[in-house]
Amino acid sequence: MNDTISLLMNHRSIRKYADAPVTKEQVETIVAAGQMASSSSNVQAYTVIAVTDPEQKDKLKELCGQQTYIAECPVFLVWCGDLSRLKHAAERHLPEKQSYEQTTENFIVATVDAALAAQNAAVAAESLGLGIVYIGGIRNRSQEVSELLGLPELVYPVFGMCLGYPDQNPGQRPRLPQEAVLHWEHYRPQQGEAAVEQYDEVMAEYLRERTGGAKDTPWSVLMAEKLVHPSRAHMKSFLRDKGFLKE
Amino acid sequence: MNDTISLLMNHRSIRKYADAPVTKEQVETIVAAGQMASSSSNVQAYTVIAVTDPEQKDKLKELCGQQTYIAECPVFLVWCGDLSRLKHAAERHLPEKQSYEQTTENFIVATVDAALAAQNAAVAAESLGLGIVYIGGIRNRSQEVSELLGLPELVYPVFGMCLGYPDQNPGQRPRLPQEAVLHWEHYRPQQGEAAVEQYDEVMAEYLRERTGGAKDTPWSVLMAEKLVHPSRAHMKSFLRDKGFLKE
Known part of the structure; x- marks a missing residue:
């Protein structure tokens, strides 16, 4: 690097x-x-x-x-x-x-x-x-x-x-696993979905640590809430x- | 730098x-x-x-x-x-x-x-x-x-x-003079216009050099032609x- x-x-x-x-x-x-x-x-x-x-x-x-x-x-x-x-x-x-x-x-x-x-x-x-x-x-x-x-x-x-x-x-806020955003040759929806499930856990843990346990909302829930407003x-x-x- | x-x-x-x-x-x-x-x-x-x-x-x-x-x-x-x-x-x-x-x-x-x-x-x-x-x-x-x-x-x-x-x-292709794209405190249209006139000459010269004199269209003419198509x-x-x- x-x-x-x-x-x-x-x-x-x-x-x-x-x-x-x-x-x-x-x-x-x-x-x-x-x-x-x-x-x-x-x-x-x-x-x-x-x-x-x-x-x-x-x-x-x-x-x-x-x-x-x-x-x-x-x-x-x-x-x-x-x-x-x-x-x-x-x-x-x-x-x-x-x-x-x-x-x-x-x-x-x-x-x-x-x-x-x-x-x-x-x-x-x-x-x-x-x-x-x-x-x-x-x-x-x-x-x-x-x-x-x-x-x-x-x-x-x-x-x-x-x-x-x-x-x-x-x-530093963790990003989506690379499989979510980098696809090879063509778009692969399933690859993205599996990566989001993984990321939900990572981000819940990240929030838990940052807020002393007060928050642990998975990323996809935050995104859902964002999109319905x-x-x-x-x-x-x-x-x-x-x-x-x-x- | x-x-x-x-x-x-x-x-x-x-x-x-x-x-x-x-x-x-x-x-x-x-x-x-x-x-x-x-x-x-x-x-x-x-x-x-x-x-x-x-x-x-x-x-x-x-x-x-x-x-x-x-x-x-x-x-x-x-x-x-x-x-x-x-x-x-x-x-x-x-x-x-x-x-x-x-x-x-x-x-x-x-x-x-x-x-x-x-x-x-x-x-x-x-x-x-x-x-x-x-x-x-x-x-x-x-x-x-x-x-x-x-x-x-x-x-x-x-x-x-x-x-x-x-x-x-x-x-390297010259860019617009900085006064065209960087304004201080608020938008300054006249500053942009003067910079474009200057850039027209720079780009005409750049094209002339690159094409052995075959082309020398000012940038603003190229932009006008682009926008009407x-x-x-x-x-x-x-x-x-x-x-x-x-x-």
Whole structure:
């Protein structure tokens, strides 16, 4: 195992930060590494907004479900899918033609481009000794986040990411056994099911240890509970209003 | 700059491979690194299918727009968004309740989970001296790819990824100036537009050099041409048939 793979294998989400600044240069280095990730046909259909202003971070904390680490981290990144650059290019060069920014395909392109860049940035940040945590809560109140950050049409917040020097050393959460997520030659549902049963025991034990016996819900029960509660049900109409996913 | 950041900054897509095998153990190491990426509420809503069978790879090449490197690479990974594990958990534990796998929110979760894992895997592969290229063409004929790989309901191919030892050393494609993709505190459209003008010149020069003067189309013109052609227009109905994006 080389140093890079060790770094990847050692990832854990960090939600408590030391009182040490993250510099503008560090953010630029981290985002530069993000930019080098692959992009579908070089469209680079994402924008990241780096928020350091305490008032702005505090408002974002409110909008993301009161996760205090958003206000506490020195830099909060908001990763956005962004088709507005492409749309402007089409309006400028081919104004007479219909353009197709609103397709599901282009929504996938923008979302994946943002995610690939963000994960490269996360790896770069961790290589510099920083810790990160992804914030899906940025989608809790998408419209208000959009207004706060001034996101125009065809730009949407996919997830946030806190950046800061770690002031905690949390244990690592076990992942699904590899047989669940890696299949050879074709999809093998039974292999996945057996792996989930195994994982249920591992995760129950992990929770039991972490909570001094107070919790031991198997993973598949947590997943069932998650799936029967509608989450962020506004996303479809929000995204359509932003110009995405119309076809 | 540390070794990991150097590795990230040195990325280029590889489409020609040496005649050297990629072992099962290497794939397992690479996917293990993928598994350590963050996942929304630990749902791990993705599955990757490693294809090594020459006949299967050849069929995938046909289905992905005849990109020969798909048949030529020793291992072809198909990264899938996968909500079927969650759906099974709900059916097993809470069969009496309605579940919400079909929301746009859950589609984003599955797509992002697949992308974060894949990018970690790409970085791990490159750290082992392998080369990769993402294959968006896996979405060209999604239904046939699904049938070939036996993908059940609530599993969809997001992108492919060729893996192999590089047998080429392509130049690195310049990315957008950082001002286009990194904004501070809030979204700044004008900053993006100025950066695109600058990039148009850089990319025209890059193409001119690469093609001995035959091509020099500015990036924004390429983007405009891309956007006025509908691409993979089947994605919405394909995904809905697979159980995604109904709400």
